[in-house]
Structures are given as structure tokens and as C-alpha cells.
Amino acid sequence: MLLAYRCALASERVRATAIEANEFPQLSQELGVWAVPRIVVDGEPRWDGAVPEPEFLRRLLDG
């Protein structure tokens, strides 16, 4: 989660929100959240699980 926050703080073009999956089950179901952390970019599920910073940025920006 902190990597996402760091990206938002480093760029005014990025917004990052942690969403507690159990508390918002409808949204979690819509996005097929079965594993956490699930990373969703612009409303599209992209990947599950923590990755190192360079890989996180690559996946985020190459999408």
C-alpha cells in the first residue's frame, strides 16, 4: 500500500486509495477481489500481491 501512496505523493496525476475489502463487499465482488492486495488501475483489476518498487512502477505505467 505504501508504494501506491508514495506514487500519489510524488505525482499530482496519481491518486491512491486503500479500500478495505470486507467493508465494501459489493465493490469487492464486482472487481473479483479474492486475494489481497489486489491492485486496480482506473477501475480495471491489474494484479494481485506485493511487488518490488521497479516492478510496481513498470506494471502501473505500462498498462
Added chain:
Amino acid sequence: MALLRAGDATKVREWFSELARPVELFVAVGREETPLAGAGDVDFGAEMVQLCESLAELGDDVTCRVEREPGGFPRYPSVSIRPEGRDEGVRYDGLPLGYELGSLVGGIVEAGREEPSLGPESVAALDELDRELVLDVFVTPT
């Protein structure tokens, strides 16, 4: 419900004492979605307010402000972590408990830095960004 243990509070106080700039916790409360079974009768909004007020007590540079159903918040409760009171797009939707309390505290520490803590290559890559990116990270309070 005790959201912050004594030992945790000591550590958090130490981290907050090193913030380079003030951080506001803007808490948005309002009508909540029905959570999964097992959540009981927890008033997530009230717990969120209590948690953020407790965190604000741990650092002179951390403040807490609460509003009911402010614009721009699709879910409640939510906390917007704001360096110097500015909305820079850092939020936590839902009540952060257990391991995830560390995400909220970590977000405050990050927001309290003057410079990004990403590596220079990552900062350079983000500087090249020519579009808006909305990043949602689903977590659970394990």
C-alpha cells in the same frame, strides 16, 4: 474497542515527532455499505473518527478534521491523508485495523516527508506521466 495498543502508540509518537511538515487527517463519514457477515454492529464511522483523533493526539503535526458526507467521497468512512492540508490523492476507505493500521500510519509518515521516498528512477518515470491514474488497492485487516 481499543484500536491502538500502548506499545504501538509509543512507536507511532516517535515516528510522528520526525514529520517534516504537518499532516491533516480529513475524515469523511456518512451512510455505510452493509459489510460482510461477522462484522457485527460495528459503527465503522465512529471507530474511524476515534482512531484518527487518537492518532492526532500522538503528534503535534498531525491534526484531525471530520465532515459528514463531504463531496467527492464515494465510500464512507474514508480518511484523506493531506500534507499541509492539501488533498494529494492519498486515502484509506474503511476502517484500518490490525496490519492495515500500519498502512494508515505509514501513509501519514510518507505525507509528512518533504521529498518523495521513491527512488529517483521511479520519480522520473512518474514525471513523464501524461494522464491521470486512479490506483485502488484492496486490502483486508488481517
